[in-house]
Amino acid sequence: MSDTLAAADLIKIEAHIDAHKGLPGALLPLMHAIQDDIGYIPEEIYPQVSKAMALSIAEVHGFISFYHHFRTHPVGKHVLQVCRAESCQAMGSEKLEAYIKAKLSVDYHNTTADGKITLLPVYCLGNCACSPSVMMNEEIYGRVDMKQIDDIVNEVIHD
């Protein structure tokens, strides 16, 4: 997996590193740029990042592991985030979570067997007046019920 990654993606990653050199506080936007582009942050690139940013590898690792948003492994083609926070709980998100996990046969932080959907918990999407909420990729859905979960999932599963 990481061998095939290396050739094409490495060039992209190096371009991102170059583009961020000299920017104050560059590590945060750089990691976003890489993850947006490649889908995750490959651990193999820590040495390059540490060299370019004048940080130790441990610092780079510590940074990435601190933030929930960053991941060091590929995810599925689509990412489904389910809100677990209080407002959504007040509107029955726990049942919805159970339904989604059963429907996709995965727990949080895992990807469906066909590689299509990665399931992630999220703590508030700012859509709390219309809880419960989920986000498929960058599409947000409010007042979600089980039937709508079926629709949202079906829509991406067939592409």
Next chain:
Amino acid sequence: MIKVFVPRDSTALSLGANRTAKAIQAEADKRGVEIVLIRNGSRGLFWLEPFVEVETEQGRVAFAPVKPKDVSSLFDANFTDALSNTAKEHSLYLGLVKELKWLKKQHRLTFARAGISDPVSLDDYIELDGYKGLKNALTMSSEDIVKAVTDSGLRGRGGAAFPTGIKWNTVLGASANQKYIVCNADEGDSGTFSDRMIMENDPFVLIEGMTIAGLAVGATQGYIYLRSEYPHSLAILNETISKAYNAGYLGDDIKGSGKSFYIEVRRAAGAYICGEETALLESLEGKRGLVRFKPPLPAVEGLFAKPTVVNNVISLATVPIILDKGAQYYADYGMGRSRGTLPIQLAGNIKQGGLVELAFGATLRELLYDYGGGSATGRPIKAVQVGGPLGAYLPESQFDTPLDYEAFAKIEAVLGHGGIVAFDDTVDMAKMACYAFEFCAIESCGKCTPCRIGAVRGLEVLHKMTSGQDYEKNLQLVRDLSDTMMSGSLCAMGGMTPYPVLSALNHFPKDFESQHK
């Protein structure tokens, strides 16, 4: 041509506003009805989204909520002639927007423009009194700008309610070759969305507020630290910031004044603790979001060790109206030491959720019932959590508390960022108390022991308690642990996690006992 408005706010989108907009345009084309479709911001009547408005000579008329399936019947009723009798008879007709009770009684100061026009249009912004505050500020000395903000009584809306003018004065007084304005747009609290609403529905007011802050303290660089969960806000901010640069409202020599100010958006990465201002600064510097010891205050040694104003989105977005209409105008609203207005967010199990901006002093009961219309499920409201995950749970006996920082402090509660999350009588408060510890365990930055270990231990002890093991002994343990966390934590993450826990225990003891009996 008749103007038809369909909001582009995230919550409107989450309820299908894009599909509604498409359906309206398609139906208009099909029928040969000429309309101009405008994607405006939302006014925050979220329970009615997609909230469609039609322009008339008497003002805008609302039809809501409009789903794609309603569109053809709206055209049948000739809704684009919204004053016609047929339009009035349509089941989704709500009448003139300015007459809607829910909006009419509000004090929209910070949110004066939200929902009226296309949020990314600079021309609309200026036409609706935008940039008047900056225009005044450009003629004033730094000291006078700071004084206006101080005199307005504005206190930080991010949670800690610290007087904004005093913070600015510290930064103004610090000498340094570089100072910064950092906008805290990490809005991590469940039940809150007012920052998001400003950024998506009136972004220029935030840009203007940050620019004024820069002039006030002598800072030329601003950063907006935006939570990664808000992709729509990100797109809108980047678009409007670039428009402001092009029109000379940002960059070198702002509107020929010789003053400069630059803004850049930086995306956060999903850590709740990075909403705490010093953890946020660490994160902006490209480090893990560990909370810093204070002093030094960020106002003295903040971003890259330079004097830095860190303010919440709402605090900054409120500055333009203060500079436009004067400190006294703003200070005339409110009660006690809570001056001005608070954008309140009604969320959770509530029938009419959305944004209610009111002068301080309204009671929770008014908000929950007059505005909120009671619970969404129709069951009694058992508890509300005010002020996010670190805020206390309040029982019905406290619903007459006025929204005022001091009144809330008196009952060991907080207003925080103004989010109100309602729960009906099916909620198990023992579970919510467990969740508070669980959340703290997930989101603790790990720097100090009472928080890092306390949250994990707290959850264990609560589990034991509710499963009936040594109830009294474990109850005492939870209380002792809470004391330790409150007095020994470095920041409010560990220091306030006991608020939801203890309030749940104190007000709803039966939820904890029933399970062990």
